[in-house]
Amino acid sequence: xxxxxxxxxxxxxxxxxxxxxxxxxxxxxxxxxxxxxxxxxxxxxxxxxxxxxxxxxxxxxxxxxxxxxxxxxxxxxxxxxxxxxxxxxxxxxxxxxxxxxxxxxxxxxxxxxxxxxxxxxxxxxxxxxxxxxxxxxxxxxxxxxxxxxxxxxxxxxxxxxxxxxxxxxxxxxxxxxxxxxxxxxxxxxxxxxxxxxxxxxxxxxxxxxxxxxxxxxxxxxxxxxxxxxxxxxxxxxxxxxxxxxxxxxxxxxxxxxxxxxxxxxxxxxxxxxxxxxxxxxxxxxxxxxxxxxxxxxxxxxxxxxxxxxxxxxxxxxxxxxxxxxxxxxxxxxxxxxxxxxxxxxxxxxxxxxxxxxxxxxxxxxxxxxxxxxxxxxxxxxxxxxxxxxxxxxxxxxxxxxxxxxxxxxxxxxxxxxxxxxxxxxxxx
Amino acid sequence: xxxxxxxxxxxxxxxxxxxxxxxxxxxxxxxxxxxxxxxxxxxxxxxxxxxxxxxxxxxxxxxxxxxxxxxxxxxxxxxxxxxxxxxxxxxxxxxxxxxxxxxxxxxxxxxxxxxxxxxxxxxxxxxxxxxxxxxxxxxxxxxxxxxxxxxxxxxxxxxxxxxxxxxxxxxxxxxxxxxxxxxxxxxxxxxxxxxxxxxxxxxxxxxxxxxxxxxxxxxxxxxxxxxxxxxxxxxxxxxxxxxxxxxxxxxxxxxxxxxxxxxxxxxxxxxxxxxxxxxxxxxxxxxxxxxxxxxxxxxxxxxxxxxxxxxxxxxxxxxxxxxxxxxxxxxxxxxxxxxxxxxxxxxxxxxxxxxxxxxxxxxxxxxxxxxxxxxxxxxxxxxxxxxxxxxxxxxxxxxxxxxxxxxxxxxxxxxxxxx
Numbered sequence: 008x009x010x011x012x013x014x015x016x017x018x019x020x021x022x023x024x025x026x027x028x029x030x031x032x033x034x035x036x037x038x039x040x041x042x043x044x045x046x047x048x049x050x051x052x053x054x055x056x057x058x059x060x061x062x063x064x065x066x067x068x069x070x071x072x073x074x075x076x077x078x079x080x081x082x083x084x085x086x087x088x089x090x091x092x093x094x095x096x097x098x099x100x101x102x103x104x105x106x107x108x109x110x111x112x113x114x115x116x117x118x119x120x121x122x123x124x125x126x127x128x129x130x131x132x133x134x135x136x137x138x139x140x141x142x143x144x145x146x147x148x149x150x151x152x153x154x155x156x157x158x159x160x161x162x163x164x165x166x167x168x169x170x171x172x173x174x175x176x177x178x179x180x181x182x183x184x185x186x187x188x189x190x191x192x193x194x195x196x197x198x199x200x201x202x203x204x205x206x207x208x209x210x211x212x213x214x215x216x217x218x219x220x221x222x223x224x225x226x227x228x229x230x231x232x233x234x235x236x237x238x239x240x241x242x243x244x245x246x247x248x249x250x251x252x253x254x255x256x257x258x259x260x261x262x263x264x265x266x267x268x269x270x271x272x273x274x275x276x277x278x279x280x281x282x283x284x285x286x287x288x289x290x291x292x293x294x295x296x297x298x299x300x301x302x303x304x305x306x307x308x309x310x311x312x313x314x315x316x317x318x319x320x321x322x323x324x325x326x327x328x329x330x331x332x333x334x335x336x337x338x339x340x341x342x343x344x345x346x347x348x349x350x351x352x353x354x355x356x357x358x359x360x361x362x363x364x365x366x367x368x369x370x371x372x373x374x375x376x377x378x379x380x381x382x383x384x385x386x387x388x389x390x391x392x393x394x395x396x397x398x399x400x401x402x403x404x405x406x407x408x409x410x411x412x413x414x415x416x417x418x419x420x421x422x423x424x425x426x427x428x429x430x431x432x433x434x435x
Numbered sequence: 436x437x438x439x440x441x442x443x444x445x446x447x448x449x450x451x452x453x454x455x456x457x458x459x460x461x462x463x464x465x466x467x468x469x470x471x472x473x474x475x476x477x478x479x480x481x482x483x484x485x486x487x488x489x490x491x492x493x494x495x496x497x498x499x500x501x502x503x504x505x506x507x508x509x510x511x512x513x514x515x516x517x518x519x520x521x522x523x524x525x526x527x528x529x530x531x532x533x534x535x536x537x538x539x540x541x542x543x544x545x546x547x548x549x550x551x552x553x554x555x556x557x558x559x560x561x562x563x564x565x566x567x568x569x570x571x572x573x574x575x576x577x578x579x580x581x582x583x584x585x586x587x588x589x590x591x592x593x594x595x596x597x598x599x600x601x602x603x604x605x606x607x608x609x610x611x612x613x614x615x616x617x618x619x620x621x622x623x624x625x626x627x628x629x630x631x632x633x634x635x636x637x638x639x640x641x642x643x644x645x646x647x648x649x650x651x652x653x654x655x656x657x658x659x660x661x662x663x664x665x666x667x668x669x670x671x672x673x674x675x676x677x678x679x680x681x682x683x684x685x686x687x688x689x690x691x692x693x694x695x696x697x698x699x700x701x702x703x704x705x706x707x708x709x710x711x712x713x714x715x716x717x718x719x720x721x722x723x724x725x726x727x728x729x730x731x732x733x734x735x736x737x738x739x740x741x742x743x744x745x746x747x748x749x750x751x752x753x754x755x756x757x758x759x760x761x762x763x764x765x766x767x768x769x770x771x772x773x774x775x776x777x778x779x780x781x782x783x784x785x786x787x788x789x790x791x792x793x794x795x796x797x798x799x800x801x802x803x804x805x806x807x808x809x810x811x812x813x814x815x816x817x818x819x820x821x822x823x824x825x826x827x828x829x830x831x832x833x834x835x836x837x838x839x840x841x842x843x844x845x846x847x848x849x850x851x852x853x854x
Contacts, residue, residue: 373502373503
């Protein structure tokens with residue numbers, strides 16, 4: 008068991024690795040009333056190719072299978088497991104991302120029972136023909152829901168351009184055709200591969216008694232001696248990152264056109280402290296160039312090229328990383344040009360200076376402290392990134408130590424026009 | 436609570452839970468159709484710049500220097516009250532190697548409110564024009580979010596195009612009538628005459644707060660005597676409207692009248708009824724429409740306890756819309772006939788109490804809850820009061836209340852591409 012104390016923040020992270028391979032993180036916040044528990048596996052929508060047990064070759068699975076499994080795991084012989092949580096005064100939820108699947112409860116009472124329920128329901132799959140068929144109807148409604156969301160269409164469009172031959176270009180939920188191919192047998196194969204304790208983590212945040220809970224979790228896992236205790240070997244084959252589609256334009260029934268510029272990176276293999284530092288540098292860089300304190304932001308805003316919907320994001324996942332920038336605009340082509348000019352001519356950008364750097368630093372220190380109010384935010388941070396020896400709580404110390412030179416060298420290595428693309432949705 | 440002036444109150448909520456201080460200024464007036472758009476535009480302008488920080492960049496740089504202080508304005512309608520709020524979340528400087536951050540922030544707020552970007556008794560023209568454009572874009576984009584759009588159309592049916600159905604950010608016809616001078620006049624009117632509640636939450640001494648607000652000058656303002664609750668009468672006919680769009684999913688929105696008002700009699704029964712019909716995963720609608728029939732991904736109900744109204748929404752296949760609509764009516768009948776188990780009742784109570792306890796972990800919800808009490812000028816409930824009130828509700832109470840729930844309006848946004 009490792010206990011890490013962050014004295015300046017008055018926070019603590021307790022980590023322990025169980026004999027069966029399950030990692031447990033506890034973040035006690037005993038001034039709060041709520042406890043959040045998340046059990047997650049390092050398995051998401053991009054993991055559609057692997058060598059299942061008893062096979063020797065790579066096998067492909069239908070896009071959307073991770074998300075489908077997430078839905079179906081809630082259904083047990085006695086009905087929906089959400090109701091077991093309800094009986095314990097908790098609400099349950101789950102989500103699937105590109106590289107993770109997470110199951111979560113949130114409660115103000117019966118923490119022990121809720122932890123047990125979470126572990127048991129995720130570790131005892133029950134997939135039947137009947138439940139799989141019914142879930143197909145619900146998930147196709149979910150797919151429809153997103154199809155009518157223009158911002159979702161825009162983001163998927165850009166990803167499709169940046170990664171035309173990579174599984175990230177498939178919708179997380181799959182398509183109506185792909186989910187039609189899913190069977191209980193396929194779900195069991197996927198489950199057996201990715202839901203081994205060695206590939207999973209249990210995170211508890213909020214009001215909690217660490218010692219008591221670790222005892223409970225250990226006992227629960229010991230009682231399930233049948234589960235294998237190995238770390239997962241990943242053999243999915245290398246991703247093809249050669250092609251990129253430079254741009255695409257479609258039209259939809261919307262009120263104002265939308266444009267999004269993307270730049271693909273190759274930093275996704277960074278680990279531990281290096282990864283955290285990289286994410287912080289990227290945050291500094293993008294805020295200096297595109298944040299609402301930059302002169303270029305104001306110029307674009309005053310010209311009417313952008314409005315409050317303008318956003319920039321850095322996505323960092325297990326097998327890919329990219330920047331996306333854009334929003335609603337009356338002149339999509341001009342906005343694309345403006346964004347590209349700022350990125351690819353950053354050396355001459357007047358906003359890259361020591362004074363602006365120190366203002367952004369202060370701002371990000373404040374934002375990190377503000378965000379620590381939210382247990383949900385903390386839980387999401389820990390699920391999204393495993394920084395190994397460090398954690399999100401090290402953000403402020405790292406922010407104080409980074410230099411402007413590091414930000415500049417990140418820009419030099421990341422802003423390559425051959426890695427960029429854009430996607431436009433015009434009005435009809 | 437401290438009375439600073441007639442109609443101006445300061446509330447300090449002490450807590451050590453957070454690393455932050457939250458500051459909210461609530462300007463309240465009586466809801467009127469004529470001032471909705473005006474106040475929406477004011478909230479946009481007050482979020483953009485001020486005389487000392489005349490460009491958006493200057494303004495935002497100052498906030499960044501104040502350790503990324505979050506600053507935002509908002510307009511809302513709570514029953515018959517119309518509220519413009521000025522909100523800030525800042526780091527508690529005990530976590531920094533700097534002191535006086537709170538005082539600097541209050542000074543920033545003072546500059547923003549008492550010295551807005553005004554010349555010659557009118558708001559700065561270019562800022563005004565740009566924010567008008569932004570608001571227009573906002574109106575035009577209403578059609579993009581299909582769920583919000585359906586809910587907005589339903590409100591139009593339900594309240595028959597009045598001050599209660601007008602979107603809280605206003606409408607284009609009204610926006611056209613505004614100009615920089617007229618808007619500044621109504622801003623002065625707001626500063627002088629609106630009831631004002633200043634709420635500060637966090638680990639800070641009341642004396643420090645009082646001292647920081649000393650430079651602020653407030654004149655007296657009269658209190659409104661109008662009832663906060665909008666109590667609607669039953670409509671004689673069920674109102675219904677349909678519209679088609681080129682989308683994949685049909686959106687169904689149904690408005691029910693439910694005479695339940697915040698902290699009045701039947702309030703707790705109302706929360707439970709709403710939970711039983713569509714608030715949770717064990718609710719009647721979720722278990723039947725989603726789990727049993729697989730007809731929807733999202734279906735839920737929502738209670739507005741300042742206007743006695745319950746909204747049910749679902750996203751469905753177009754050819755199943757009548758079927759789902761019938762099911763919703765049937766499930767209401769089921770509750771009216773008392774077909775729900777004691778265990779469902781207990782489950783709903785447990786979840787409502789859990790939700791209430793969870794609100795205590797969010798500064799915004801703690802402030803919202805205090806402000807709701809200010810609005811009704813009514814009883815402050817302790818945690819125990821809440822729990823006891825919920826626990827006291829019986830199955831008969833819920834059934835009796837369910838019988839008073841009536842369907843008033845249906846809006847259907849039909850998806851032409853729906854399979």
